[in-house]
Amino acid sequence: MALSLPTQCPHTVNPLRRSPKPALLRRLNHRVCVVSAATPLLQVNDLKAKIVESNVEILHGVNLTVNQGEVHAIMGKNGSGKSTFAKVLVGHPDYEVTGGSVVFKGENLLEMEPEERSLAGLFMSFQSPVEIPGVSNDEFLVMAYNARRKKLGLPELGPLECFSYLMEKLQLVNMKPDFLNRNVNEGFSGGERKRNEILQLAVLGADLAILDEIDSGLDVDALRDVANAVNQILTPENSLLMITHYRRILDLLNPTHVHVMDKGKIARTGDLSMVEAIEAEGYETVSSLT
Numbered sequence: 001m002a003l004s005l006p007t008q009c010p011h012t013v014n015p016l017r018r019s020p021k022p023a024l025l026r027r028l029n030h031r032v033c034v035v036s037a038a039t040p041l042l043q044v045n046d047l048k049a050k051i052v053e054s055n056v057e058i059l060h061g062v063n064l065t066v067n068q069g070e071v072h073a074i075m076g077k078n079g080s081g082k083s084t085f086a087k088v089l090v091g092h093p094d095y096e097v098t099g100g101s102v103v104f105k106g107e108n109l110l111e112m113e114p115e116e117r118s119l120a121g122l123f124m125s126f127q128s129p130v131e132i133p134g135v136s137n138d139e140f141l142v143m144a145y146n147a148r149r150k151k152l153g154l155p156e157l158g159p160l161e162c163f164s165y166l167m168e169k170l171q172l173v174n175m176k177p178d179f180l181n182r183n184v185n186e187g188f189s190g191g192e193r194k195r196n197e198i199l200q201l202a203v204l205g206a207d208l209a210i211l212d213e214i215d216s217g218l219d220v221d222a223l224r225d226v227a228n229a230v231n232q233i234l235t236p237e238n239s240l241l242m243i244t245h246y247r248r249i250l251d252l253l254n255p256t257h258v259h260v261m262d263k264g265k266i267a268r269t270g271d272l273s274m275v276e277a278i279e280a281e282g283y284e285t286v287s288s289l290t
């Protein structure tokens with residue numbers, strides 16, 4: 001079966017979010033669609049990258065533009081390069097960029113160190129969040145948050161202000177305060193680690209949040225909490241790039257764009273209707289069009 005072109009405008013308003021500033025209202029396929037001012041946040045052009053250790057190229061020319069206020073989902077077969085793409089964006093040392101460009105907020109992202117990328121407003125939640133033995137969650141969050149405030153030219157928060165700020169964010173992700181005293185991810189269950197990643201995102205804030213399979217291993221209540229929190233974190237000024245295999249989270253986060261990655265490239269871009277076709281027919285449907 002051939003995939004049809006999107007029947008839904010990729011800029012269709014997410015009812016759970018504040019509307020982007022409309023530059024133009026257009027009626028398309030009987031749906032009202034807000035075309036945003038389209039301020040680019042991330043511009044990836046023909047990005048190629050290899051594994052440092054083996055010299056094997058995994059990304060063979062990725063093209064992607066994420067504008068402010070957009071929610072993008074990347075799907076694709078196991079091993080198609082989704083996580084590699086996300087890790088290359090945050091500067092993971094296992095990979096070397098061999099071609100192409102990445103511009104983030106008008107700056108050459110590839111020239112920045114991983115820490116600079118984070119301070120510039122890029123956040124990534126890894127598929128398997130790591131433990132940081134000996135560092136408590138609250139110490140870690142306060143240190144990282146104050147570093148980001150410093151970068152933004154804001155004064156650091158003192159212990160009392162930090163405590164109330166962290167409590168507010170804990171409530172947002174529906175986590176118990178005990179988690180603040182525990183070492184980062186040490187002894188956390190798989191689902192607790194994922195929730196803790198969203199706590200980090202809520203505390204630090206981000207212009208672009210990359211969530212790699214944040215939904216894997218979450219029970220239904222945790223998935224709802226995580227999606228609610230992410231929907232509250234999203235504004236018309238920031239954006240989300242999520243990697244997922246499942247429709248459940250897409251229904252909760254209502255992406256403006258859905259991409260399918262295949263063999264290290266974005267093979268197809270559409271909307272949620274494309275996910276229905278994939279679920280019915282599998283990824284071969286998409287591959288056959290590339």
Ligand SMILES: Nc1ncnc2c1ncn2[C@@H]1O[C@H](COP(=O)(O)OP(=O)(O)OP(=O)(O)O)[C@@H](O)[C@H]1O
Nearest residue numbers: 051054058076077078079080081082083084085094
């Ligand atoms: N550091 C590495 N060392 C060896 N092989 C790697 C490394 N990183 C990625 N690969 C290989 O690159 C390919 C793409 O991996 P990647 O994790 O990006 O896929 P994915 O699309 O995220 O898959 P999944 O849906 O299973 O999570 C795979 O074949 C993987 O084995």
